Amino acid sequence: MLKLGPYEIHRIEEVAFPYAGYPALIPDMPAELLEEHRNILTPHQLQPETERIVLSFHSWLIRTPRHWILVDTCIGNHKIYERKELAAFSQLDTAYMARLRGAGPRPEDIDYVFCTHLHFDHCGWNTSFVDGRWQPTFPNARYLCHRKELEHWTGMQESNYEMGPNSGVFETNVEPLIDRGLLEGVEDGYEIEDGVRLRLAAGHTPGHTVLELGKDGSLGLFSGDLLHAVLQVYAPQHVTVFCNDGKAAAATRQKTLERIADRSTLLFPAHFGHPHYGRVESTASGFRFAFAPS
Numbered sequence: 001m002l003k004l005g006p007y008e009i010h011r012i013e014e015v016a017f018p019y020a021g022y023p024a025l026i027p028d029m030p031a032e033l034l035e036e037h038r039n040i041l042t043p044h045q046l047q048p049e050t051e052r053i054v055l056s057f058h059s060w061l062i063r064t065p066r067h068w069i070l071v072d073t074c075i076g077n078h079k080i081y082e083r084k085e086l087a088a089f090s091q092l093d094t095a096y097m098a099r100l101r102g103a104g105p106r107p108e109d110i111d112y113v114f115c116t117h118l119h120f121d122h123c124g125w126n127t128s129f130v131d132g133r134w135q136p137t138f139p140n141a142r143y144l145c146h147r148k149e150l151e152h153w154t155g156m157q158e159s160n161y162e163m164g165p166n167s168g169v170f171e172t173n174v175e176p177l178i179d180r181g182l183l184e185g186v187e188d189g190y191e192i193e194d195g196v197r198l199r200l201a202a203g204h205t206p207g208h209t210v211l212e213l214g215k216d217g218s219l220g221l222f223s224g225d226l227l228h229a230v231l232q233v234y235a236p237q238h239v240t241v242f243c244n245d246g247k248a249a250a251a252t253r254q255k256t257l258e259r260i261a262d263r264s265t266l267l268f269p270a271h272f273g274h275p276h277y278g279r280v281e282s283t284a285s286g287f288r289f290a291f292a293p294s
């Protein structure tokens with residue numbers, strides 16, 4: 001647990017594993033960049049034997065003086081993904097919920113669930129399979145995402161658009177919340193409480209949104225999939241294969257890094273390996289990432 005001003009920050013791990021190499025995840029990143037920065041990539045970021053990026057899948061749990069706020073809900077147990085590229089995420093059976101309880105709250109204590117976006121690995125624990133159907137895991141929570149994100153996936157669903165890796169996600173992770181009136185699509189600048197603000201950071205998906213903590217975001221930025229791998233701090237222009245609008249994603253990344261560089265703001269990405277968070281510093285040519293001491 002990390003104490004940050006009046007807040008407690010807990011990381012709730014689901015799984016972590018070497019996922020894919022930089023060329024597969026970020027095809028437009030030149031090989032020389034990897035060589036140039038190899039010294040900063042510990043085995044927690046890049047598995048040496050396979051050269052695969054270690055992706056961690058975790059939630060960030062924030063305890064404010066008033067609320068428990070869960071940021072992103074990972075993949076979830078027993079979700080079925082038939083596509084072969086998602087085989088590693090299908091039918092998980094992890095101790096995620098036990099870890100969450102270990103941090104303090106019971107599921108019914110969670111006040112807000114905020115999904116940075118609605119990809120399968122950010123909204124999985126929104127629901128659990130109970131009594132033969134998908135039901136809200138956090139029955140007393142208000143679930144939040146950006147209105148544009150909700151509209152995007154609702155539109156895809158209604159037009160029977162081929163959703164690729166996100167196929168089946170809306171039905172299992174989102175619709176059960178809509179049916180019960182628990183999910184709210186919010187606007188840019190929405191404040192969960194004083195000092196906890198949501199800010200649109202679109203590109204990865206049309207409504208991708210980050211959470212800023214503290215006055216003017218001075219304490220923390222929970223950045224979802226603004227970045228997937230640490231070298232994107234060093235070269236923000238390079239885009240992963242998962243991004244909906246690569247150009248917009250890169251521009252948002254650059255702007256956000258400029259905003260938080262050399263400030264006290266801690267960056268809490270959704271997928272960085274141990275120690276999972278740190279600070280952004282500016283350099284003569286761009287930015288570097290200073291992982292928190294572990």
Ligand SMILES: [Zn+2]
Pocket residue numbers: 119121122225270271
């Ligand atoms: Zn993700």
